[in-house]
Amino acid sequence: MLKTFFFVVGLLTLGLIVWHIGPENIYDTAAHLGPVALLVMLIPSIIMYAVEAYGWKVTLGPLGKDIPFWRVFMIRTAGEVVNTTTPAGYVGGEPLKASLVRKHHVPMEEAFTSVIIAKTTMTIAEVVFILLGISLGVWLLGGNDSSGQTVAAAILSVGLLALGTAAFVFVQRQGLCLWLLESLRKIGVKIKYLEAREEKLRSLDRALLEFYRHKRPAFYTSTGLFFLGWMAEALEVYVILYLLGGPAMALSAISISALSVFIKSSTFFIPGSLGTQDGGNLLLLEAFGYSGVTGITFALVRRFRELVWIGIGLLCLALVGGKKQFGKAVPTTRAMVPETSPLLDSAEVACTPVLRKAHFWQRNARVSLNERQRDMLNRVLDGFKGNLTAGKWAVVAKCSIPTAQRDIKELIDQGLLVRNEGESENTSYSIAAQ
Secondary structure (H helix, E strand, O other), X not given: OHHHHHHHHHHHHHHHHHHHHOHHHHHHHHOOOOHHHHHHHHHHHHHHHHHHHHHHHHHHHHHXXXXXXXXXXXXXXXXXXXXXXXXXXXXXXXXXXXXXXHHHOOOHHHHHXXXXXXXXXXXHHHHHHHHHHHHHHHHHHOOOHHHHHHHHHHXXXXXXXXXXXXXXXXXXXXXXXXXXXXXXXXXXOOOHHHHOOHHHHHHHHHHHHHHHHHOHHHHHHHHHHHHHHHHHHHHHHHHHHHHOOOOOOHHHHHHHHHHHHHHHHHOOOOHHHOOHHHHHHHXXXXXXXXXXXXXXXXXXHHHHHHHHHHHHHHHHHHHHXXXXXXXXXXXXXXXXXXXXXXXXHHHHHHOHHHHHHHHHHHHOOOOOOOHHHHHHHHHXXXXXXXXXXXXXXXXXXXXXXXXXXXXXXXXXXXXXXXXXOOOOOOOEEEEOOO
């Protein structure tokens, strides 16, 4: 209900700003932007998404080498559209990314570790970028009493953000997941999903600590790449201002972009930062000497870019996993963000397969299996169509029936498969109860 209230207020705010500036004036300013200009405006955001996707990929380490870059790009874009369109504080899409990357033989702990580390390095780069923007803003605009107070408030806010980020990194090194679990217990809050997976949380904490101890170059590389991604957003500001006919200066573009990011980050509780982001962009551009018409047109053009990437993100979501995979990520999203959207509620019914699969492989991580056996077990856990027989095993695994029978017998002996009862011929098999 509160999210809906903020959304309505933001929408009304945006409408009032447009009415105040004048729809005709906005139309006249934007009218000379043709399809080519709009496509040119998208180039910086393509660079930004590509660089940030690589910033995530390096946190996967050797496990990421076998995943094509275009696949990482699509998975991250799919996750970001969930972050953007659901009221989950820009973290709702992170479990989805981990769930999708696990389809490429990345273990659960490493998948979630990469997502947490990438979110951390992205935030660190964001803080540095915002501090750079504030410094440039002070230098370019000069200082007076009112602007000095504004800058001081901004620096204080960024300082708190930096302190929070540093504390987050520190807690990760000490055991983030168990710290969260213990903190919730101390205040009398118990989340069943987390309580039932305490051992998995311990494994994730160990994986995070291992990353910080032995993969520091990847951490620094990822931070640097995400900073370049933020700089690509500054390039977008420069291009839009240039195409709108206003004087475009590189340093001003960096400052405007960074301060715009700061406004958006500070209003994450409002869906899409609707109203606040647009009004903030208007005030920023007026502070840098641009007209109100240019300011609101600039804000609306950036909204157009966001809509384009939402469309691209939804397409990527359909191609790399679709609604089924989104549903699989729901339980972890609930654990991270208790208040989620109705879309997550409707998707929850799809969560059982991935939980069962994760539980199965955790219990049998040390069992020696050949490639055929591991592949077929994954197929069964993912929802094998029809009954699993030796004949179907031979066809799917591209082996002889005697080989299939040996593979199955070994799995039965290891307690991973069981014969289905009541069948005299064409014996079928299913996963043993764990």
